[in-house]
Amino acid sequence: MSICSLDKINVGQQAEVLELKTAGAMRRRFLDIGLCGGALVECVGRSPMGDPSAYLIRGAVIAIRAVDSKSVIVRSD
Amino acid sequence: MKFAGDIHQNCAHCSKPCAKGSQRLTTSNYSLTTTATIALCGNPNVGKSTVFNALTGLRQHTGNWAGKTVSVAVGRFETTRYSYTIADLPGTYSLLAHSAEEEAARNYICFNAPDAAVVVCDATCLERSLNLALQIMEICPKTIVCVNLLDEAARRGISVDLERLEKNLGVPVVGTNAHNKRTLAVLTERLDELCAGEISVNPPVLRYIKPIEDAVELLEPICRDYLKCGVPPRRAALALIDNDVSLKEKIEENAGAKIADNRELSQAIDSAAAMLSENGITPDTLKDHIVSCILENAENACKNAVKCGKRRVSKADGILTSKAFGYPIMILMLMCVFWITIVGANYPSELLGSGLFWIGDRLSDFMAFIRAPEWLSGVLVDGAYRVLAWVVSVMLPPMAIFFPLFTLLEDLGYLPRVAYNLDRPFAKCKACGKQALTMCMGFGCNAAGIVGCRIIDSRRERIIAMLTNVFVPCNGRFPMIITIISLFFVSAGGLLGSVLSALVLTLVILLGIFATFGVSKLLSCTLLKGEPSSFTLELPPFRKPQFGKILVHSLIDRTIFVLGRAAAVAAPAGAVIWILANVSAGGATLLSHITGFLDPFARFIGLDGVILTAFILGLPANEIVIPLAVMAYMQLGSLSELAPAQMFTLFTANGWTATTAVCVIIFTLMHFPCSTSLLTIKKETGSWRWAVVGAVLPTVCGVVVCAVVNALMG
Incomplete structure (x- = not known):
């Protein structure tokens, strides 16, 4: 169990979202895709240049840039 | 409920009131056939447009990436009981946030008072779909939840208990597979019952903290x-x-x-x-709480109705987006598409050309028969018709091959992976990874690529994508680049020759992609200053493409559309070209005056006056640049074609060197886009200013690069 930001979790690792530390458009976008407190996220891959990464969120695979996922605080197992 | 005749909503595609419903009234005895309005909603990329098409028979193009529908399309269909008007609302994730699409969808549901709503949900991620469905049900309780993509969910070990879901949601739930028309019968049946008030709805009240x-x-x-x-x-x-x-x-x-x-x-x-x-x-956390509460409601509705297998990420993704294979596969795929297009288009082009020119000769005969003055016959047949025929025969076959191939990759879901692979460099240029998709489209036609930029959310990034789209060579410029490559750089013939040509062509394209990045970065620091906006890109599962539909859609939606626009400008341009080539002043044709005037500048950038003039006169369609140059060199009166060997002799006799060839290729890649693309930029941005920037920017790049290359090589 450790608390870190979403961009730090490895491919194949699962995590639970604790908090979104961002405001404005990106926060709304996160909420749209169901990324809010309590949501389960799994990192499923990275693009060839290491960024963005693909996350499995509520059944859909969504690519997020590290600069944005940095503001998602998660608890990973 | 409204009676027929009350609604005379215009059909989105023909802008005429559709008469189907009223016809029914006059021909049948019972005048009680009623009309009803339906709002069709759903997350992006859940098959909403496919449902819409299957219901209405309208060909609205669907693609396997998020955010296809930008405006509200309206269609009609009938059941035995109702005549429906159905509005295909833009795909949205929620009605709370404030993108233009979400506002349009929300306003329609709130204020157009549809009789019922159909929310198309993705069975593979039902929670997220229900997030939207619950918000819609809150406003319009008469909602049918349509769980789509059930077959795909089953393949992934997800099963949805529709009866339980219906109980949980308090509104009718139907399972569909939009590709299978029979499953839609259940939807329309329940829609009838819902509109007739035979089904009572009892959606849960969304409770907050x-x-x-x-x-x-x-x-x-x-x-x-x-x-x-x-x-x-x-x-x-x-x-x-x-x-x-x-x-x-x-x-x-x-x-x-x-x-x-x-x-x-x-x-x-x-x-x-x-x-x-x-x-x-606080106001900020309020929205979070609201969204989490709705999502919690969605979770609860799914709880005992959805059985989840573990989502496996497709093996293909592991390869297509891997460090080792991601880029090589992309480049290989690109080369394959070009190779098929080029080789496949050769023969049909020749056939079409000779057919159309044969008709041209008969037209000339006819003109001679009716004793039309020579100038009239010249302007109409040798000018307008000949150029039109040229453009059609050169443009149609490659497009008819390229667009289906492109649509195939799009339907398959490969294109979002391209955007995923390439987002990093775009982000470095403060642009959006989805620009990669619009570039792919630009290979077919820059005008189509510019329209495709609508999938980019941020206006700043969208305009960057539009302005740089011209750096990918479209189908109109391919043949030209290939001709010069094969004349000057690849001497081998047959299969080896065509593979080598494709290789050199790929290098040229890489140069264009490099220019795209450079100019995007430049624009981000100057005219379109700003930071990259919020970026999330959905990677949809790979789907089996529907070959029949691909053919029809890509031919009708893209090929014919583009061809029509090009033909509309080619004919008048042909007339102008004929006049320039045949009217003399001071002992020389107008054309030679122009080429003479442009020559010094053109020499400076490694071209000559004739080539530069050909580029300028080729504004309506780049296809005619080479034939124009041949015409000018040979001092003929109309567009002409030569066998490769003769063309090589003609060009070298007129002073072409390897440097000239390189500069021509570069200038082909980087100069003002065709008139259709410029008009499209104007239309999409709503301002001439950007169209002007879109013309000046690539031209300046081309001039600078050509001048440098000329100085280095010459």
Whole structure:
């Protein structure tokens, strides 16, 4: 169990979202895709240049840039 | 419920009132066939457009990436009981946030008072789909939840218990597979029953955490009394405490009253805000709480209705986006598409050309027969018709091959992976990874690529994508680049030759992609300053493409569309070219005056006056640049074609060197886009200013690069 930001979790690792530390458009976008407190996220891959990464969120695979996922605080197992 | 005749909503595609419904009234005895309006909603990329097409028979193009429908398309279909008008709303994830699409969808549901809503949900991620469905049900209780992509879910070990889901949601739930028309019969049947009031709906009330619930309860009764606008009072109350400005404005507009004018209401809003802040809920966290509550409701509705297998990420993804294979596969795929296009288009092009030119000769005969003056025959047949025939025969076959191939990759879901692979460099240029998709489209036709930029959310990034789209060579420029490559750089013939040509062509394209990055970066630092916007890109599962539909869609939607636009400008341009080539002043044709005038500048950038003039006169369609140059060199009166060997002799006799060839290729890649693309930029940005930038920018790049290359090589 450790608390870190979403961009730090490895491919194949699962995590639970604790908090979104961002405001404005990106926060709304996160909420749209169901990324809010309590949501389960799994990192499923990275693009060839290491960024963005693909996350499995509520059944859909969504690519997020590290600069944005940095503001998602998660608890990973 | 409205009776037929009440609605004369125009059909989105023909802008005429569709007469189907009224015809029915006059021909049948029972005049009780009623019409009903349906709003079709759903997340992006859940097969909403496919459902729409299957219901209405309209060909609205669907693609396997998020965000295809940008405006509201309206279609019609009939059942035995109703004549339906159905509005295909833009795909959205929720009705709370404020993108243009979400506002359009929300306003339609709130204020157009549809008789019923159909929410298309993705069985593979039902929770997220229900997030939207619950919000829609809150406004329009007469909703049918249509769980689509059940077959795909089954393949991934996800099963959905539709009866249980129906019980949980309190509205009809149907399972569909939009590719299978029979499954839609259930949908229309229940739609009939719902509209007839034979099904009672009882959607759950969305409950929030206590402080928000208290605030809503405080405002709800006042909203009920004062804001009669079609929005349910509870939803209106939520908009007020959430300070949803755009919805508030629409509510005021529809209720015909200002919220600020009502003292009781304003006071209640203030005390609701005070109550929330006492409980530590700021405007920012409020939205979070609202969304989490709705998502929690969605989770609960799914809880005993969805059985989940573990989502496996497709093996293909592991390869297609891997460090080792991601880029090589992309480049290989690109080369394959070009190779098939080039080789496949050769023969049909020749056939079409000789057919059309044969007709041209008969037209000339006819002109001679009716003793038309020579100039008239020249302008019409040798000018307008010949250029038109040229453009059609050179443009049609490659497009008819390229667009289906492109649509195949699109339907398959490969293109979002391209955007995923390439996002990093685009982000470095402060642009959007989806620009990669519009570039792919640009290979077919830059005008189509520019229209495709609509999938990019941020305006700044969208304009960058539009302005740089011209750096990918379209089908109109391929043949030209290939001709010069094969004349000057690849001597081998046959299969080896065509593979080598494709290789050199790929290098040229890489140069164009390099220019795209450079100019995107430049624009981000100058004219279109800004930071990259919020970026999330959905990677949909790979789907089996529907070959028949691909052929029809890509031929009708893209090929014919592009061809029509090009033909419309080619004919008049042909007339102008003929006049320039045949009218003399001071002992030389107008054309030679122009080429002479441009020659010194053209020499400076490694071209010559004739080539530069050909580029300028080729503004309507780049296809005619080479034939124009041949015409000018040989001092003929109309566009001409030569066998490769003769063309090589002609060009070298007119002073072409390897440097000239390189500069021509570079200038082909980087110069003002064709007139159709410029008009499209103007239309999409709403300003001539960007169209001018779109013409000047690549031309300056081309001139600079050509001048440098000329100085280095020459």
